[in-house]
Every structure is written in structure tokens, then in C-alpha cells.
Amino acid sequence: MTVIDTEPTAVAAPLPALPVEKPLLRDYHAARWDEPLIFQLSAEGHRGIDVPAEDPAALEATPESVFRRSDAPGLPEIGQSQVLRHYLRLSQETLGADLNVDIGQGTCTMKYSPKVNERFAGSGQSVHTHPLQDTSTMQGTLQILHELESYLAEVSGMDAVSLQAGSGSAAIYGNVKIVQAFHESRGEAEQRDEIITTIFSHPSNAATAKTAGYKVITLYPDENGFPDLDALKAVISDRTAALFITNPEDTGIFNPRITEYVDAVHAVGGICVYDQANANGLLGIARAREAGFDLCHFNLHKTFSTPHACGGPAAGAIGATNELAPFLPGLRVERTSEGYAWAKPSESATADIRPFHGVIPNLIRAYTWIRSLGPEGLRQVSEIAVLNNNYVLAQLLKVDGVTAPYAAGQHRIEQVRYSWEKLAGETGVSSSQIGARMADYGMHYWTSHHPYVVPEPLTLEPTESYSKRELDEYIEALRHTAAEARSNPALLQEAPYRSSIHTVDVDATTDPDTWATSWRAYRRKYLGEEFAAVPRWQPATDLPVRQRPPKAHHR
Amino acid sequence: MDQGTMPVHPYVPNSAPATKQAMLDTIGVASIDEFFESIPDELRMKRPLDLPPALSAESQLQRHMSGLLAKNQPTTVALSFLGSGCYPHHVPAVCDEINQRAEFLTAYAGEPYEDHGKWQALFEYTSLMAELLEMDVVNVPTYDGYQAAATALRMAGRITGRGRVIVADTLAAGKRAKIQTFLAGALDIDFVAPRPATGRIHLEDVAALLGEDTAAVFLETPNMLGVIEGDAGAIASLAHGNGSLLVCSTDPLSLSFTASPASWGADIVCGDIQSLGLGMHFGGAHGGFIATHDDERFVFEFPSRLFGLAPTRVDGELGFCDVAYERTSLAMREEGIEWVGTAAALWGITAGAYLALMGPEGMRTLGDTIAVRTRQAMDALAKVDGVEVLHTDSPHWREFAVRFPGRSAAEVNAALLERGIYGGAAAPAVLGAGADDTAIYCVTELHSLGDITLLASALEDILS
Structure with a gap:
């Protein structure tokens, strides 16, 4: 009888003892491909795609023949899978909201963009349609647009909605032009040459108004963080065209006296415009209408979930009261006995903001998101977004070195602008450097818009999309980074270490002699490549050069 | 509303009761309502939103959306000759793949430390455009060609310090209106009309308008x-x-056929990138580019982000940075140049991939094919009784105008629609001007000679 040895044989190390709960701080490293520039992949004769070919000899004796270019464009030659691999590697070196706990880009509502919506936005029944098709052949899209207009009217309380603007800033610009057209219709356009906004409103409120020719007046916060109401009352007059204001502002504190601001501006004949780019804490809770606003806008890529796409395409929706509705840009859809059709545009309509009818793929995504959630779901979105925000606030205030300026002890709506001023004072580590170190933990981090009214700012907006555990991960990464700033500040000076790239010298190539705005510019300036001289404008010798403002950087 | 009775939606994880309660306990509040106490009662909604009930099951949602989208009849089930600012070109499958990559699709304003790949992809887009345009400076995309044109003209005003521009009135009606409204108060416009016989702008007509206060001529x-x-x-x-x-x-895309505008003296080149692998999307897929030579007078007048190469703290490593960020409204609010914000970045990345795939030979072949096809279509329609092809002695690419003497383009299009053909857009619809009997036809590499023959015989049938 054979004796079998029943003792285990140590052929492999046993599994480590796994804790029941995985620690919140990740041992992360970003993808690092050391990917060449696409031009460095070029190989003579390689081709990425074939196209139908006609013999150019057919152009002989046509008027076109003399305009045919003599050489092919100077593009690189790359095979198809090489192009694909190149871009997929670059995508891996990009940390989208689908990958990280993207709560560090406060004000921008980095929520989940549902995957199923991509099917509809990318459907051939939408992609392959032309904006000038007969409306009888576009009943599906027209119905979507019509219903989306009505949903956004209900969410805002406004009477009419234009879906044409291609982004939030474009919608703000649209609102500025509506304001201008409204006052012009009353013969007051020249007199009303001032627009008032606040320092905690998005920079585009000030910048679009200036572009349209307005003098911009900016209100700063009072000791409670609200735009100074006395300051507003001091600047309003018969020159006031409009107030562009956000509530809550970037601080996340709802301004309970908002109707006093609106009433004051109305009293001098100004228009009140509500920047609701981010309305994520107020769906089904409070609306522009009840606060007395005449105009508002939503960023559909914020509150209504369309993906941010590296910075667009986006979409903006403008809401207007009946009084302002005739000035809305673009065509709107009406339901007739023969189906959906473009309504006859008002004679007062402002000029188109963009070609055709808006960013259709995003309008479809926003429509679908609303349909998936329904009225209770929209309210739930806001309630949980606000719950998540106040949870992060409660936990983060336990971290030594961070504060939440203004409204101490009060709950916030959908976001909070924090300050690392205390930590920076004690360690010399800036908010920007904390952000760079957060990249080592797989987290995206933003500071705030300029100017930094809140010193060493950090703006967090948890939205409704992240689980409690994910929020805890972000908080833990911040807590750990703040501790590192105390124990080893030098470590943070050179962060990140585990990113796709190391610290960029943002000052080295920002002068006219050194900047390389393209591969072509780089070859000319740094490699000595010469390009044929072309005819071009030469400034008169006495034409002044604009004074350059002090250099600035994104973060 | 009693929060306990609302179902947990898959997009809202912390609405699960146990999680919600744990979070409320951590914060130290009894209910979510407490968070909203700062909102005055008179501003609070007292009723549920009046919206259709949720289609929270993905299968229900898909069924609903499929039903809606099935009511569209896309150009793939018809034969379409519509162009006029939204052009039918093939979208390579690789462009779709890159455009749909979750990392690109859901990234936003990250620094190189989170989004190095995005910065490189956008720098490569601007660089590929720079090769095509033969200019050194190209912006991270603005919204669309309308905005690019309007901004390019404002740039010209700022660069020259002059107050008027001459604008070729060969524009889409919406683009003309956009330019007018965007220039209002900053620049006065002298429009120069195309000559009816040639459909183009003549030197003498520009010369007649040129003055010492002319900042720019726009073509x-x-x-x-x-x-x-x-x-x-x-x-x-x-x-x-x-x-x-x-x-x-x-x-x-037209530079697949013609020489770059820089080569004949354009100082600012602008336009729309929709043709570069974006698809039509019912007119919802546009991005604007602005290009100039590398001259600080021009660079400092861009409102857009400009990306450049930069060294890192590691020798030999290439990174990316903003060029002259202090120009922007993000840095300077109203003291910046116009404004910049979210616009069309992923369309830019996609367009870059398109140019990389096409390469010099793909572009050249496409340019020739479209030129040949356009002239073939002009010739074919010219032979149809009741059709007058306009400007036949002028050079064309991709589009041309036709007249139907005695009939309106709308009437002809209605008859074509019955035959499954989307005829060219009526001139008044596109240009906001022009006669009812005139239409603009578009042919691209997607049209075969057979398609053109089909159109010609349908028109013969209708007009006979």
C-alpha cells in the first residue's frame, strides 16, 4: 500500500492576510507611456485611412484646375493602428471623471455621465441627420428638443427656453445680448451701459459683458460671504442694464436675501440674470422664477450630466420670462396639428449664437438624463448632492490646517470653497502644491477661479454621483497630504512623483522668443527649420504694441 | 416629501437609506431638510416638479429613446445634397473610438499632472492644424466657425487700432448676424457683395471700399x-x-485641394472643424479654429487657450503649458481678451486624429475626388431642362448654386423628398438673401457618380 504524504507542499507563497476593508489611501501610479509626439511616428508612405479616389486628370480644362494645390499638405504619415494606439495611450494619461473621485473641480459639477446616453447621442438616427432636413423627417429630434425646452422651463420656472448656446459662457453672452436688445427696444441702450456682477460669479459674467461693450461693476463679499447689498444699492442707477448673479455662489452659501438684490435692481429698471450654470443643489427645491429673475441659464454639462469632454462640446440653456422671451436667440420647436415644427422666429430675436440648433448630442443626453430620473429623482439628486457636500464639509473641517471661510457652523448647498491659508502659513506649502501631490494619489484637484479672494483656495463639489466610500477616499488623500505638508514640506515642493509627467516649468517658454505654440513653431525656433516666406501684413513703424499684463498661470 | 419612500436611483448611490443615515449621523443632523433651512420659505418649491415619471430602468429608457429616434429619417436612408455649413463626410471609425474614450469624454480642466494625455492630444491638434494651415499659432478650439470669424475680426481691430472692416457678403445668414452682433460697438462693417455672374468677390469692389480706417478685409x-x-x-x-x-x-478640409490661405497672404485664418471627422449631428458638432503667424501682436489678442511645449524638472522630458495665459478672462476677468470657457476641446482632439489618419495622401486624394465630383454634378445638372447651374466659369469645391427658373427651390425639394432625395437648401434659407428659385447643392466623397445620375433624372422627371 502506497503511503501518500498528506503534508502540504510549499509550491507558492500563501496569499497575504487581507484586511476586511481595503485602506482608503491608494498605492497609485498614473499610466506613463513616454509617448512620442504624433509627428515622431511618421514613416514615409504609411496611411491611416483610404478614401474614394477620382483621377484629377478629369479637372483638366475646368476652372478648378489652376487652384489645385501643387503639393500635398505637410501632415505626418501614420498607419491606422499606430494612430489608434497613440491616442489610446494619451487617453490613459488622462484622468477623467469616469476614473477618479472627481470632486476636486468644484463649481463644475463633475457628476456621472450615464453610459446609456452615449448610445442615444451616438445613434445613427441622430449622427447622420442634417440641420436643414425637412422637419417631417426629423420628428424624433424635434420632439426631444420641444420636451427638453419644457422640462427646463419647469425646473427654472421660466416661460421660454432657448437651447442654442454651445456652453455656459456662450449662454451668458446670449443673456448679455438679450439684455442689450431689451433696453434697445425701449430706447435705453445707450443710457444703460453698466452691468453689475460679483467676484464669486464665474469670470465669464464680467468678461462677456465687457466684450459686448458694457462697463463692468464687481461686488465683493461682505463679512458673511454674500455680495455686499449696500454696495449694490450704492452703484445701481438709471445706467444699470443688468445684474448677473449666482446663488449660491462658489462658497455654497445660499443668499437668503436674494430677492432684495433683485428688487433693488428692478427698481431702477435693470434686468436680473441668474447664473445657474451649476444648479445641482436646487432641482425641485428653489427656482429662478420665485426669486424674481428675468433670465437664467443652465450648463447642461454641469447639472444635467452631459460629459465635460476635456472642455467641450458643452451646452447652455437660456430661460426667459414672457417679457424677455421675444429676444431669445435661435429657433424654438412648436407642436402643430401636423407634428413638430420650427416656430416662426420673433422679430425681436437676438442673433444666432452659433450655427443651427445647439449642441444636439448634449441636448439628447440632457433630455435622457431628466427622463431617467423623473421629478422625484431630480429632487433626490439635489438632496444627495447637498448631503454629500455637508458630509465632506464635516469631515474635512477635522483636518488641521483647512478652514471653510464665511458662515461658520452653517450648512452649505452643493459646494464649499475651503482655504489652506493656515497650513500654508505654517508649512510654506501652497494649495497648488497640495493639488500636485493629490495627483500622486489618483485625485484631481483644482483651486478656484482667479483672483483668489479666499486665500490658498480649494473648491470641492461632491455632487450626487460618488459613494460614501469614494468621498472618504478623497478626504483621506487630503488628510494624508496635509500631514505630509507638515512632516516633509520639501516632498510637496517637487510633487508629483507618480504622474504621467513631472513638474512643468511654466515660465520657461512663455515669452515671444521662447514659446512653441505648435510643432511647426518648435521646429522653426529650436531646430532652425526654414519655411518659405509668404506675403503678410507689416505693422506701421509707429503702431504701438499692447502693454503685456503680468504673467499668470492656470493654477 | 418623505425622503424614506423615494426609490434608490442607480445614479445616486448615497440615497440608499443606510448610507444616508450614516452620513446624516456623521454630520449631526436629523434630516436632509435641515441643509436647506437657509432658503426662505417663499422661495421653496411646495410641489413636485411637473415632469414625466422616471424611466429609471435602463431598458425602459432605451425603449423610449429608440422609439423617438426612429421617427428621424437620417441621410443614410435618403440621398442628401444638403451642405451649407454642415457637411456630410466620412467619419473614420478610429475617430469615433477616440472621441468616445471614457478618459477623454469625462475629463475636464485638469492640469498636466492629472491630464497630461489631454494636453498632448490638444497640442497635437493645434500642431496638425498648424501644418495644414502653414501658420505657427492655432488656438484650442472655440465654439464654432461663427465665433472664430467674429473673434478674428475683433482681433484685427485690436491689432491695427482701426475701426472698420470689409466683409465679403457670401456668408450663411446666421454667420452674418453673429458677426454683426459681435462687432457692434467695436467695429463698423462694410459689406462687399459677390458679383452675380461669378459668385465671388472681385478686387475692384474691395478696392472701392478700402479706406485708411480699414482694419481688415474678410473673405x-x-x-x-x-x-x-x-x-x-x-x-x-x-x-x-x-x-x-x-x-x-x-x-x-478644403485645403486638401487648394493652397493654404497663408500662402497667398492671409494674416488670420479661421473656420469650423466640423468636416474633420466630427459628423453632422443635426448641426450639433462644430468647433472653431483661429490661426495666425507667430507674432506677439497677434498672439496677445487671442481670447482662447493656447498650448505650448515646455520643459519639466526632468532633463529632456517634454511637457505642455499655457502660452500667455494672462490674456484670458480666466486670469483677468473683464480685463482679459473677450472670454474663454468650455467650448469644443474633444472635437479638437477628434479632428486631430482625423488629420493624422488622413495624412498628406489621404487629404490630397479626398480634395481631388470632391473637386471632380463637384464639377461632374454641375455638368450633369446643367444638362437637365429647367435647371440653370450658376457661376459655371468660376472654380468650385463641394458646393454650387442652381436655379429653377419659374419654380421655387422649396417646391422642387418637396417633389424630391417624395423620391427619397433631400435636395439642396433654398438660398433664402441659407443666405437669408437670394431668390426663392435658387438652391445650394453639396456633393462630397460620400456621393457616387450614380447618386448624381439619380438626382439628375429625378430633376428631369420633376421639371419636365
């Missing part, structure tokens, strides 16, 4: 009548002699 080529502006080089020379800039709007 679009090919223009909305499909005509290549043959006097462009001479007009550029005339403008330069007057101290004025030449601003040119063009479809970058």
Missing part, C-alpha cells in the same frame, strides 16, 4: 456658393498695401 473661401475666391491673393496684397489685415474663413 470666405470656398464661399457659401461653393466658389473659390480667385482674387484672394490680389485682395490680400491690396489690403497689406493699405496697412489692413486679410482675415480668411475657410473649411480646413
